[in-house]
Structures are given as C-alpha cells and as structure tokens.
Amino acid sequence: MSARPLQPIHSTQRGDARTVNAAVGGQGAIGVENLSVEFKRDGMRTVAVQDIAIEIAPGEFTALLGPSGCGKSTLLNVIGGMVRPTRGEVRIDGAPVTEPSARCGVVFQQHSLFPWMTALGNVAFGPRMLGHASPESVAREFLALVGLEKFAHAYPAQLSGGMQQRVGIARALATRPQVLLMDEPFGALDAQTRSIMQEELLKIWSELKTTVVFVTHDVDEALYLSDRVFAMSTAPGGIKEEIRIDLGRPRTPEIALSEKYGALDRRVRRLIREETLKVFNSASR
Amino acid sequence: MQRTLARESAATAARSERPPRITLRSLLAGPGWVANALWAAAGIGLFVLVWTLIARRLGNPVLLPTPAAVLEGFYQLLADGYLVQDVLASLKRVFTGFLIAAAIGVPLAMLLAYFLPLRRLVLPLVTLLRPIPPIAWIPIAILWFGIGDKPSFFITAIAAFFPIFLNSFFGGTSVEEQHMNAARSLGAKKASLLIRILFPSALPMIWTGLKIGLGQSWMAVVTAELIAAQSGLGYMIQTSRLNLETSYVLVGMVTIGVLGSLMGLALSGVERYVLPWKRK
Numbered sequence: 001m002s003a004r005p006l007q008p009i010h011s012t013q014r015g016d017a018r019t020v021n022a023a024v025g026g027q028g029a030i031g032v033e034n035l036s037v038e039f040k041r042d043g044m045r046t047v048a049v050q051d052i053a054i055e056i057a058p059g060e061f062t063a064l065l066g067p068s069g070c071g072k073s074t075l076l077n078v079i080g081g082m083v084r085p086t087r088g089e090v091r092i093d094g095a096p097v098t099e100p101s102a103r104c105g106v107v108f109q110q111h112s113l114f115p116w117m118t119a120l121g122n123v124a125f126g127p128r129m130l131g132h133a134s135p136e137s138v139a140r141e142f143l144a145l146v147g148l149e150k151f152a153h154a155y156p157a158q159l160s161g162g163m164q165q166r167v168g169i170a171r172a173l174a175t176r177p178q179v180l181l182m183d184e185p186f187g188a189l190d191a192q193t194r195s196i197m198q199e200e201l202l203k204i205w206s207e208l209k210t211t212v213v214f215v216t217h218d219v220d221e222a223l224y225l226s227d228r229v230f231a232m233s234t235a236p237g238g239i240k241e242e243i244r245i246d247l248g249r250p251r252t253p254e255i256a257l258s259e260k261y262g263a264l265d266r267r268v269r270r271l272i273r274e275e276t277l278k279v280f281n282s283a284s285r
Numbered sequence: 286m287q288r289t290l291a292r293e294s295a296a297t298a299a300r301s302e303r304p305p306r307i308t309l310r311s312l313l314a315g316p317g318w319v320a321n322a323l324w325a326a327a328g329i330g331l332f333v334l335v336w337t338l339i340a341r342r343l344g345n346p347v348l349l350p351t352p353a354a355v356l357e358g359f360y361q362l363l364a365d366g367y368l369v370q371d372v373l374a375s376l377k378r379v380f381t382g383f384l385i386a387a388a389i390g391v392p393l394a395m396l397l398a399y400f401l402p403l404r405r406l407v408l409p410l411v412t413l414l415r416p417i418p419p420i421a422w423i424p425i426a427i428l429w430f431g432i433g434d435k436p437s438f439f440i441t442a443i444a445a446f447f448p449i450f451l452n453s454f455f456g457g458t459s460v461e462e463q464h465m466n467a468a469r470s471l472g473a474k475k476a477s478l479l480i481r482i483l484f485p486s487a488l489p490m491i492w493t494g495l496k497i498g499l500g501q502s503w504m505a506v507v508t509a510e511l512i513a514a515q516s517g518l519g520y521m522i523q524t525s526r527l528n529l530e531t532s533y534v535l536v537g538m539v540t541i542g543v544l545g546s547l548m549g550l551a552l553s554g555v556e557r558y559v560l561p562w563k564r565k
Contacts, residue, residue: 080466099469106470108463112464
C-alpha cells in the first residue's frame with residue numbers, strides 16, 4: 001500500500017453521539033462531492049485524487065478499479081474517514097464523514113486483525129465498543145456467517161490468509177454498518193482461494209444488503225462482484241468512466257463465459273490499459 | 286537431509302518395534318531441555334575445573350579461594366542464617382523498586398505514545414535523565430532517604446525505570462496505524478484505543494522492558510547496598526571484603542548470578558501466558 005499522510009493518532013476529533021446512533025438506522029447512501037486530496041511529501045505537493053463526484057445508492061455494490069497509484073485507496077480512506085480531504089466532502093446518509101466510525105466497516109488488504117485477540121475477540125470488538133449487551137454472541141453469529149465458528153478461539157497467526165480475511169469481513173460486518181469498505185481484501189490470496197472468497201462475499205452481501213465499495217486492480221473481480229464499476233484515471237486520480245454491470249443476480253463464476261460479460265470485459269480492460277500505459281510511459285521517459 | 290534420515294530411521298525402528306538406543310551422543314544432539322542442561326552442566330563444570338586449577342596453583346585463598354572453599358563458605362553462611370537474611374533483604378529491595386518503576390513507567394509510556402503534546406513536554410526530560418547511571422543517584426538517595434531500605438528502593442526503581450519506560454514507549458509508538466484505524470471504524474474511542482489497542486500491541490515490547498528492567502534492578506541493588514544499606518548481598522560482599530573473607534565475597538557473587546539467572550528464566554517461563562498470541 002502506498003504511503004499516505006496519516007493523521008497522528010492523538011489528533012482524534014471529539015467523538016460525537018451521532019456516529020454511535022447512526023449505526024442503528026440509516027440506509028448507506030454515499031455522496032462524494034468535489035473531492036480532492038493533496039499530500040505533502042518531502043515538501044512536494046502531490047495531488048492524489050482530484051474533483052471526484054460520485055453518488056452510490058443504498059445497498060449498491062460498487063468497485064473502484066484502476067492501476068496502482070490511481071488514488072483508489074485514498075478515495076476509500078476518505079470515505080472511511082481515515083484520511084481528511086483537502087477539498088470537498090463525503091456524506092453518508094447526508095451526514096458528513098469526519099473520522100472513522102462504526103457507520104463504515106472496513107476490510108483491509110491484510111494484517112489488520114488484532115493479533116492479540118482470538119478470532120472471536122476480533123469480531124466481538126465492534127459490538128463491545130458499541131455497548132452491545134452480549135458482544136460474543138453477536139461475534140459467534142458473524143463467525144458462523146463466514147463459516148469459521150470452529151476457529152473462534154484461534155489467534156490470527158494460527159489462521160490461513162483466506163481465513164484471516166474471512167474473520168476481517170465478519171469483524172467489519174458485526175457492527176452492522178450501513179457501508180462496507182473493502183481495500184483489495186483478496187489481493188494477497190492465491191487465485192483459487194480468491195475466487196471462492198468472492199462467491200462467499202456475494203452470498204453474504206445478498207443476505208445483508210450493505211452498501212459496498214470495493215477497491216481492486218483486478219478487472220475480473222470488479223466485473224464479477226459489482227453493480228457498477230468506477231474505472232479510475234491516474235495522475236491525478238479521478239473517475240475516468242463509470243460502467244454499469246447489468247449482468248443480473250445471483251451470479252456464478254460461469255457468468256464470465258457470457259457474451260455480455262465479454263463485451264464489458266473488453267471495454268473495461270481497454271480503459272484500464274490506457275491509464276496503465278499512461279503511468280508506464282511517463283515513468284519510463 | 287539429516288532430519289529426513291532421522292525420520293526414516295525412526296520409522297524403521299517403529300516397524301521393528303525396537304526402541305531407539307539412548308546414548309550420551311544422541312542426548313547431546315537432541316533439541317530438548319535435557320540436552321540443554323547437559324551442555325550447560327558441561328560448560329559450568331569446565332569453568333569450575335579451570336578455576337580449581339588456577340586457585341590451587343596460586344595457593345592464596347585471599348586472592349582466589351578454590352570452588353570447594355566457596356562451597357564451604359556457602360554452607361556456613363546458610364547454616365548461620367545470614368545468607369537467607371541477606372538474600373531476602375536484597376529481593377525485597379529489587380521487587381519493590383521494580384514494581385514502582387513498572388507502575389510509573391508503563392502507564393507513562395502509554396500516555397506519551399498516545400498524546401503528542403505530553404510526549405513533547407516530557408520526552409526531552411527523560412532523554413536528559415537517562416544517561417545518569419543509578420550509581421550517581423546514590424549520594425542524593427542517601428541525603429533524601431538516609432541508610433536502609435528506602436534509598437535502595439529509590440536506586441532499584443531508577444535502574445528499572447528507563448528500560449521499562451523506553452521499551453514500552455517504543456512499543457506504543459510502533460502500533461500499526463491500520464490497527465488504530467480498524468478499531469476506530471469499529472467504534473472505539475480514546476480510552477478504548479489506549480487500553481485495548483495501544484497497550485496490548487505494545488505488550489511484547491513492554492514485556493521485554495520488564496525483563497531488562499528486572500535485570501538492571503538486580504544489578505543496581507548490589508551497588509546500592511555496597512554504600513547505602515546495612516544488609517543485603519551487596520552489604521555482605523562489602524563487609525566480607527573488609528574482613529578479607531574472599532570466599533564469602535564469592536558466595537555473594539555466585540548467589541547474585543544464580544538468583545538473577547533464575548529470575549530471567551522465570552520471566553521467560555511465564556511469557557507464553559502473558560503473550561499467548563506469540564506462542565509457537
């Protein structure tokens with residue numbers, strides 16, 4: 001993952017009651033308005049993303065697709081409140097995002113489970129923070145959802161990469177967030193595990209109907225999972241084109257053999273290739 | 286390669302239902318604690334042998350008594366009850382000082398790791414105080430606390446504080462940003478972040494600090510007792526030296542070495558319960 005200007009951990013803003021209450025109600029509509037993020041690195045100003053405006057409907061599954069360096073993770077981090085925008089704003093159900101909160105569950109690429117807690121402890125953490133009466137029973141429920149109830153008492157280091165990511169998904173969902181942000185969650189997994197995880201994710205999503213924003217650089221992954229794909233442009237990052245993936249649901253991996261899929265696939269690949277070449281050529285010049 | 290061979294020969298042995306022969310050689314090559322103990326015993330035995338030869342050759346019990354004479358002195362002091370008294374006096378000082386240092390050092394380190402203004406205020410002070418060795422504090426400890434337990438508590442606490450504080454602090458500042466973000470996106474606020482994320486993620490380093498701190502404290506107690514006390518192993522070494530009872534001096538030194546090692550081993554022994562997720 002690229003370095004980003006991390007807010008120092010001590011500069012948390014005052015917690016507000018709204019974030020806690022919002023976890024109960026709300027629909028999960030995301031509005032991104034004229035968003036720009038600039039980083040200062042070694043005194044140099046870099047524009048990570050510029051003038052992004054998107055609307056995501058409640059319950060929609062969207063993907064941010066682009067080559068590395070297009071600012072897709074930055075955009076995701078702003079939506080999650082982990083990075084503050086230079087200009088513009090993100091709203092979830094109309095309320096501006098100012099800091100990470102339980103409204104947005106986040107699944108990171110890897111190594112984000114708390115290694116000192118068991119799988120159960122990790123998943124119970126969110127419900128416990130929100131003052132749930134019995135966090136562990138909620139945690140068991142969500143571990144069962146990802147098929148890991150038998151591994152409740154294992155520490156993350158004792159689990160395989162795929163299992164760790166399943167625990168990560170269960171943990172992010174256990175607070176019942178309206179929005180689930182996923183930052184290349186299957187990027188470190190082997191191809192077979194990855195494909196099974198994608199199917200599992202769709203199954204879970206069809207049950208919970210959370211709004212999902214899924215960051216990936218894998219075209220197949222984006223097409224298979226999403227209702228809508230945002231193909232991103234590079235340097236500075238922006239939305240190059242949005243593509244509606246009207247392939248119907250539920251989807252099985254065989255959908256990749258359909259003609260419609262083939263057409264979408266060619267179109268998206270061409271877009272991404274253009275952007276990748278742009279970066280490639282400017283770097284080798 | 287060797288391992289596969291070993292596995293094959295074990296399989297063969299199992300098939301013919303003949304237990305593999307235990308020889309001294311197979312014991313020494315083994316990975317278990319028995320092999321480690323044998324190697325340790327051999328090393329110490331060799332040392333004692335060389336010591337005996339040199340002491341015999343020297344023939345001067347004031348300069349260097351033989352190990353046998355030291356053992357004799359050990360029995361005498363044990364029978365008199367002095368040794369037990371001195372050990373208990375020293376242990377009490379070490380643990381009191383160590384606990385004071387841990388009780389201040391760990392929470393302070395966590396707060397400084399979390400709150401930047403506090404860090405900027407306090408850390409320069411710690412940096413300035415750190416190079417001052419515990420022994421340099423002894424005069425002031427005597428002025429403030431007189432002679433006896435209190436100045437020793439102070440010295441052992443000073444000695445343990447810096448390793449505990451510094452390790453804890455670095456543990457706290459090296460917390461994964463991703464863990465903090467994950468916790469915040471799960472609804473954690475300041476206090477929970479500090480107690481449930483920062484602290485456990487720093488715990489391996491805190492534990493290292495505690496181990497080093499206890500060792501430092503144990504070394505410092507002897508220093509303190511040489512000057513600022515009238516009991517304890519340090520005091521015993523000092524008075525024995527004045528009486529030219531070199532064998533007692535060595536009894537004190539060996540006791541310090543053995544007890545210090547045992548403390549270290551004990552801490553390593555409970556480590557897997559303190560850091561269960563680090564268990565192999």
